[in-house]
Amino acid sequence: MLERIRIVLIGTSHPGNIGGVARAMHNMGLADLALVAPRCEVITQDSISRASGADHLLHQASVHASLEEAVADCTLAVGASARSRTLPWPMLSPRELADRLPAECQAAESRVALVFGREDSGLTNAELQRCHAHVHIPTNADFSSLNLAAAVQVLAYECRMAWLSQSDGQADAPPTVPNDDDDLATHAELERYFEHLERTLIGIDFHDPDQPRQLMARLRRLYLRARPERMEMNILRGILSATEKAANTKPPKP
Amino acid sequence: MLERIRIVLIGTSHPGNIGGVARAMHNMGLADLALVAPRCEVITQDSISRASGADHLLHQASVHASLEEAVADCTLAVGASARSRTLPWPMLSPRELADRLPAECQAAESRVALVFGREDSGLTNAELQRCHAHVHIPTNADFSSLNLAAAVQVLAYECRMAWLSQSDGQADAPPTVPNDDDDLATHAELERYFEHLERTLIGIDFHDPDQPRQLMARLRRLYLRARPERMEMNILRGILSATEKAANTKPPKP
Incomplete structure (x- = not known):
């Protein structure tokens, strides 16, 4: 399951954050990192230092010009959003997302993208509207902006918890994928x-x-x-x- | 409940990590930070930069010579441990800890301490044995050492989730209704x-x-x-x- 989950970072501007994301991913057993139009160098002293031994994820990360390209083969894309926007979109808590992951990752060709925006401005409305659903990490209303690596850490942790609960004997739970008689569109x-x-x-x-x-x-x-x-x-x-x-x-x- | 939870950092050596911890705490609504024998300056350019607006937690943090002093008034102390030690101790997952928190924080004088060790060597056996229980964040067995701020982030997130589930209907609970801006078609x-x-x-x-x-x-x-x-x-x-x-x-x- 974990190998079918991709972390997508859009327009990241600090190499240290990319390194911190790589460390958080590797700690939780995720390996597929995609960078969309990064606004900084990816391999720097800072990113390698913050990756703290997970720098192979930086070296093997894919780099893309657009979000579309980064998630082209994905069957589910979920955008991390600090708040609900003008047009309400299906909104999940990290735990609700985790509950869905085992079923979403069941098919051999399934790929799930968790999409994170820029440090200063998050995801644009256009980017959010390319996602099936949004995930909101509950935060203090007065101080809601999470560090990028911290946000990835929380969702990666929920991914791992979902994976662990699945391999705890729930692997044979009935699938809850809405349409199982045909492949989902990418x-x-x-x-x-x-x-x-x-x-x-x-x-x-x-x-x-x-x-x-x-x-x-x-x-x-x-x-x-x-x-x-x-x-x-x-x-x-x-x-x-x-x-x-x-x-x-x-x-x-x- | 959240105001009764203290984050205790023992022997931290990087100011940036203390700043990252402050940010993670403030994001999740925690405010009580205690530092035991820090091995670095607390207020530096790096810690303030990583705190990213939560530096008031650094200024109001208490500094102690020993763990005993930092948790003297606590009714429950839980130590973060990467692995079980020679002497088995009551061991909780972050979620099991979260499940216990509402009851643990009920009494007016209750205080819960979550204790984190050094970046390089964690908590000593003596320190772990001063805790009521240990909490282990599940990680990739091949790469189990979490960044200090990332570990605090995961536990602080679980604290907030426990608090939200307790105060059902909170104003800042994440919205989960998919489409609430209009009536469903008949x-x-x-x-x-x-x-x-x-x-x-x-x-x-x-x-x-x-x-x-x-x-x-x-x-x-x-x-x-x-x-x-x-x-x-x-x-x-x-x-x-x-x-x-x-x-x-x-x-x-x-």
Whole structure:
């Protein structure tokens, strides 16, 4: 289970924090670290010192230009969020997330991404809206900003606790995955659908990108909540193609 | 409850770690920090930087010559231990400790001390034997030494979770309702949507009622799983109307 959990850090600016994250991960048995557009060097004296023996995780970390690229193969992406945003999203506590992990990690191709934002500003709304759910670590309302490595430590600890409770004889508990008769769509497949959906909605004059009024955010939330299967994604994309054809809105190939 | 929990650090040698502990404590709502024979300056650029706004905990920390002095008024002392020692001692997991805290903190004069040892060598056997119980944070057997601030973070998080579960309905409890910004669609509204959807899919030549191939059943399952809100239903129906208009498929009114 633990090998299917990826820690994704976006726009980290302090090498020491990346090192601290690597140490927290290795302590809890996680190994898959992905860095999106880091705003600092990854391998420095500071990061190696804070990794304190876990610096192989820094060397083997993958580096990506975008969140989409980092989570393209993931079947569940959960964004760490300090507070609920304007548009409410499915919100989990770390323990609720942990309770879901064994089932989420059951399929051989399942990959779970836990996504953490910048030290100064967290995740953007656009990034949060690419996640199926958000996880909020309960904190003192007057002092809610956790250190990045500390936030990873808490979630990695809950991952390990979930893994331990599973290997304590609960491994044969009934699976609670919502759709088990087909593969879940990956993040990349979902993103292609959302792009296609937006293009089609513009084409039929339902959506004006200059006056978005949270339309795409609301549709993202709806479809991400449903956890679409690959076959369902194919149906929905087929509907979009038929819509474009019927409305004759298909743009010329670039 | 949280005000009755003291974090005791023995022989800490890095000011940055003391700062990191202060931040983790303040994040989780703990404020009582006791330092026993620190092997470094407490107030330094590094500790204040790592405290990141929680440096008042450093200034108000008590400093003691011995563990006995630091926990003299405590009704329960629990020592953090990386492994069980030669002499078996009552051993708790962080969660078992958390389960005990509400009862332990009930009496007005109760004080609980969570005791952490040196970065390099932990607690001595003599110190561990001054504790009522030991708490072991589960870790990767190959890499078990947690950073001091990370260890405090995990236990402080469990303290906060215990406090939140005790004070159910707390203002700052994490919200867990998936969609609370609008009413769920009624059954009748969903049925009107499915009728409209089927009509539209026939209109754009995607769906042939004579060869249904479970298309509508699959779409029903997808949308019902998402538990759409009324507002989302309105958006989806708006998309269908725009599709009909763009494709010019709207049937004449009967």
